[in-house]
Amino acid sequence: MNPMNYVYLSAMLFSIGAAGVLLRRNAIVVFMCVELMLNATNLAFVTFARMQGNLDGQVIAFFVMVVAACEVVVGLAIIVTIFRTRRSASVDGANLLKY
Amino acid sequence: MTTPLTMSATLLAAATDTGTGEAVTFWLLGPLAVLASVGMLLSKKAVHSALLLAMTMLCLAVLYLAQDAPFLGVVQVVVYTGAVMMLFLFVLMLVGVDSGDSLVETLRGQRVAALVAAFGFGALLILGLGDTIVSNEGLEQANADGNVVGLANLIFSRYVFAFEVTSALLITAALGAMVLAHRERHVKPLTQRELSVQRFRGGQHPAPLPSPGVFASHNAVDTPALLPDGTPAETSVSRVLVARGDVRRVPGTLPPAELEKRDDEA
Numbered sequence: 188m189n190p191m192n193y194v195y196l197s198a199m200l201f202s203i204g205a206a207g208v209l210l211r212r213n214a215i216v217v218f219m220c221v222e223l224m225l226n227a228t229n230l231a232f233v234t235f236a237r238m239q240g241n242l243d244g245q246v247i248a249f250f251v252m253v254v255a256a257c258e259v260v261v262g263l264a265i266i267v268t269i270f271r272t273r274r275s276a277s278v279d280g281a282n283l284l285k286y
Numbered sequence: 287m288t289t290p291l292t293m294s295a296t297l298l299a300a301a302t303d304t305g306t307g308e309a310v311t312f313w314l315l316g317p318l319a320v321l322a323s324v325g326m327l328l329s330k331k332a333v334h335s336a337l338l339l340a341m342t343m344l345c346l347a348v349l350y351l352a353q354d355a356p357f358l359g360v361v362q363v364v365v366y367t368g369a370v371m372m373l374f375l376f377v378l379m380l381v382g383v384d385s386g387d388s389l390v391e392t393l394r395g396q397r398v399a400a401l402v403a404a405f406g407f408g409a410l411l412i413l414g415l416g417d418t419i420v421s422n423e424g425l426e427q428a429n430a431d432g433n434v435v436g437l438a439n440l441i442f443s444r445y446v447f448a449f450e451v452t453s454a455l456l457i458t459a460a461l462g463a464m465v466l467a468h469r470e471r472h473v474k475p476l477t478q479r480e481l482s483v484q485r486f487r488g489g490q491h492p493a494p495l496p497s498p499g500v501f502a503s504h505n506a507v508d509t510p511a512l513l514p515d516g517t518p519a520e521t522s523v524s525r526v527l528v529a530r531g532d533v534r535r536v537p538g539t540l541p542p543a544e545l546e547k548r549d550d551e552a
Contacts, residue, residue, distance in 0.1 A: 188303065188304045188308065188309035188312060188313075189303070189304075189420060190304060190353075190420060190422050191415065191418065191420050192312060192316070193312070193349065193353070194415055195412055195415065196312075196316045196319065196320070196349075198408055198411040198412050198415065199320055199408060199412070200319065200320065200323055200342070201408075201411070202404050202405070202407050202408030202411070203320070203323045203324060203327055203404070203408075204323070205403075205404050205407060206327060206400060206401060206403075206404030206405075207326070207327045209396075209400030209403065209404065210327065210397060210400050210401070211327070213332055215332050215374065215377060215378060215381065216326075216332055216335050218374075219326065219335055219336060219339050219374065220326075220327070222339065222366075222370065223323055223326070223339060223342065226342070226343060226346055226366070229346070229358075229362075230346055230349060230350075233349075233350050233353050233355045233358060234353060236355070236425070237353045237354060237355075237422070237423075237424065237425055238420060238421055238422055238423065239421070239423055240421075240423025240424060240425060240427060240428060241423075241428050242425070242428045242429075242433075242436045242437055242440055243440065243444075245355050245357070245358055245433075245437060246437060246440045246441055246445055248355075248358055249357075249358060249361070249437065249441070250445075250448060250452060252358075252361060252362070252365055252366070253452050253455070253456065254452075254455065255366075255370070256365060256369070256370060256456075256459075257455050257456060257458075257459035258459075259370050259373060259374075260373070260459050260460065260462075260463045261459050261462045261463055261466070263373055263374070263377045263463075264462065264463040264466035264467050265466060266377060266381070267377060267380055267381070267466075267467060268466050268467070270380075270381050271469070276381050279392050
């Protein structure tokens with residue numbers, strides 16, 4: 188098996204995640220799709236590390252994971268705050284900056 | 287007799303070939319990951335999406351393990367399926383299971399356009415990658431002292447500045463989450479008397495809501511009570527059960543549509 192198959196899988200998962208971000212209305216599901224896209228890039232990085240024979244790709248995947256964890260914490264806090272004021276988690280609902 | 291071209295092709299194939307065990311792992315888990323993520327995209331309930339995403343992440347963790355990245359595989363399980371997905375499930379619990387997706391299209395043709403864009407993007411990416419010449423060096427040399435030692439050597443030498451910046455980012459994120467989740471009380475809390483007045487002035491249901499139905503065959507909370515005219519009392523079952531579609535029809539009664547038809551005929 189060619190290791191490029193991993194990269195193809197990563198591209199497919201990334202496209203599915205992008206479709207989810209564009210299609211879904213629920214802010215939490217949109218967020219999950221962003222997570223899927225980040226995971227897909229991580230798979231590509233790990234595969235590139237293996238193809239090149241050094242660990243730099245794995246280190247970058249590790250940093251992506253850390254940044255994704257931060258992003259989840261702040262993003263979910265924002266979603267909860269919006270839900271508290273607007274009683275809805277739909278991305279269509281939050282079209283005003285205030286109130 | 288082999289021509290030089292086919293010989294070089296077979297050489298390349300031998301250089302980039304992975305083991306059979308890895309191929310089996312990939313062809314089992316790759317389609318599973320794609321199916322789970324498509325299911326996440328299509329499932330109506332956010333909880334199902336979360337569980338399917340966890341499944342995709344577990345598949346990816348095994349694929350990391352198969353690719354000589356044991357540290358990342360374990361971190362994927364602990365951080366993603368452990369911490370991040372639990373955080374998602376907690377927030378779903380806070381926001382409520384009945385926060386379903388609205389199916390109204392606000393922009394005309396947006397759904398079709400989004401699907402076309404995603405398909406086109408994926409096709410471009412995969413076709414563009416199709417012609418690349420691949421090397422497969424393998425990580426035996428880099429992982430000679432163990433994967434964790436190799437990663438630590440890199441993180442604490444070449445990437446040490448990025449590592450330090452990451453710690454600042456983590457602290458900022460924790461602070462930001464605390465600031466966003468903290469709620470300042472702007473008005474003083476209502477007393478019991480004020481709450482009572484509000485309840486009666488509001489014109490809502492001042493008494494407790496009706497209890498669910500008790501029948502010979504069912505007396506669980508998912509069975510609505512019957513009103514004097516034979517229709518089920520909507521307020522007697524929990525809002526959450528209605529949102530989940532778990533409400534039982536009272537046995538021996540007609541569904542609402544049939545009742546309406548009978549009223550029209552009468």
